[in-house]
Amino acid sequence: MKALLNKEYGSSDRLTIGDYPKPIPNPTEVLFKVKGSSINAADWRLMRAEPFLVRFERGISKPKSPLLGIDASGVIEEVGELVSRFKVGDEIYVDLSSSGLGAFAEYVAIDERLISTKPQNLDFPEAASVPLAGVTALQGLRDALKISKGENLLINGASGGVGTFAIQLAKEFGANVTAVCSTSKREQALKLGADNIIDYKTEDFTLSLNKYDAIFAVNGDQSLSEYKKVLTTNGKCVVCGGSMRQIMKALVFGGISTLGSQKSIRILTAKPNAEDLSTMRRYIESGRIKPVIDKTYTFEEIPLAIKHVEEGHSTGKVVIRYN
Ligand SMILES: NC(=O)c1ccc[n+]([C@@H]2O[C@H](COP(=O)([O-])OP(=O)(O)OC[C@H]3O[C@@H](n4cnc5c(N)ncnc54)[C@H](OP(=O)(O)O)[C@@H]3O)[C@@H](O)[C@H]2O)c1
Numbered sequence: 001m002k003a004l005l006n007k008e009y010g011s012s013d014r015l016t017i018g019d020y021p022k023p024i025p026n027p028t029e030v031l032f033k034v035k036g037s038s039i040n041a042a043d044w045r046l047m048r049a050e051p052f053l054v055r056f057e058r059g060i061s062k063p064k065s066p067l068l069g070i071d072a073s074g075v076i077e078e079v080g081e082l083v084s085r086f087k088v089g090d091e092i093y094v095d096l097s098s099s100g101l102g103a104f105a106e107y108v109a110i111d112e113r114l115i116s117t118k119p120q121n122l123d124f125p126e127a128a129s130v131p132l133a134g135v136t137a138l139q140g141l142r143d144a145l146k147i148s149k150g151e152n153l154l155i156n157g158a159s160g161g162v163g164t165f166a167i168q169l170a171k172e173f174g175a176n177v178t179a180v181c182s183t184s185k186r187e188q189a190l191k192l193g194a195d196n197i198i199d200y201k202t203e204d205f206t207l208s209l210n211k212y213d214a215i216f217a218v219n220g221d222q223s224l225s226e227y228k229k230v231l232t233t234n235g236k237c238v239v240c241g242g243s244m245r246q247i248m249k250a251l252v253f254g255g256i257s258t259l260g261s262q263k264s265i266r267i268l269t270a271k272p273n274a275e276d277l278s279t280m281r282r283y284i285e286s287g288r289i290k291p292v293i294d295k296t297y298t299f300e301e302i303p304l305a306i307k308h309v310e311e312g313h314s315t316g317k318v319v320i321r322y323n
Helices: 041-048 054-058 131-144 161-172 183-191 224-229 244-257 274-285 299-310
Strands: 002-005 016-019 029-038 071-079 091-095 107-111 152-156 176-181 196-199 212-217 231-239 264-267 293-298 317-321
Touching: 002 299, 016 299, 041 054, 041 299, 071 107, 071 131, 091 131, 091 274, 131 161, 131 231, 131 274, 152 161, 161 176, 176 183, 183 196, 224 231, 224 244, 224 264, 231 244, 244 264, 293 299, 299 317
Parallel strands: 152 176, 152 212, 176 196, 212 231, 231 264, 293 317
Antiparallel strands: 002 016, 029 071, 029 107, 029 317, 071 091
């Protein structure tokens, strides 16, 4: 089958498209033809092996597997003998981050427990925008921050893949949302439901006297003490992403930095979960949540699409349409 190959670490210029063995599903797996995928920050981090720690899992000098791609949607072509919930012809979507990647390929074999039916009102590329970014926003707000009605929530980095889902989900949970984004993304954040906007190009929210019950740090490069300064007494901050410095500080010092205080800072590690994909499907089919699509690329253009996302300024999600 045709697949995008990441045979050596480095920039997207080193990615190639070539032949790769078509997977054979085991008894609990389905084989599906990929019809859509999307790009995540994790794709270019894995492609480059950044941070270096990535190599301990992916291979020290070169990737053990050349496959990349986390988000996929498609149509089931074969089912293993023990598969009970899905059948040939079903339209599904999935996050492959815990199962060997490979969304940037013609076929994927995956355990049926990880997949969910695709939202019927989205086409395949739109549906593939949801798994990692949408479920990360869901797990960050619902499980890690436990957002409840009336809470003041600040989303730092509200205009990318995770942030655009996060604004909409936070409004579903009844939060009063302050979205931090740049000037050009302001109107979009308002349209998605944000109550207040802070334009980080002209205003530093960490210098404001406003306090927040919760902060979802999706992008940016703030210090933990800056986040603590703008949290209420019992406030919670969950760091999802942003600069490597912001992520590492939250990972290593998050707990320590809030010792002796009722404030908390923790790092989020989203986990692929079919039930959460089904929850996202219900929100989307009801029309309450809509993916924001920045650009659509073809399969052959995946290296360009990854480059675009790596530049760090996409608006919502960048998706791939397969033939
Ligand atoms: N913890 C987890 O399990 C998990 C899961 C998924 C993703 N992540 C991480 O979450 C982060 C966000 O992912 P994503 O898919 O949303 O990324 P993305 O789509 O690439 O984010 C790009 C957006 O971030 C905005 N941005 C850039 N610099 C900013 C800043 N200093 N302050 C505020 N906004 C800024 C950009 O807009 P402007 O350039 O206009 O500002 C752009 O709209 C990444 O670091 C990713 O690795 C973590």
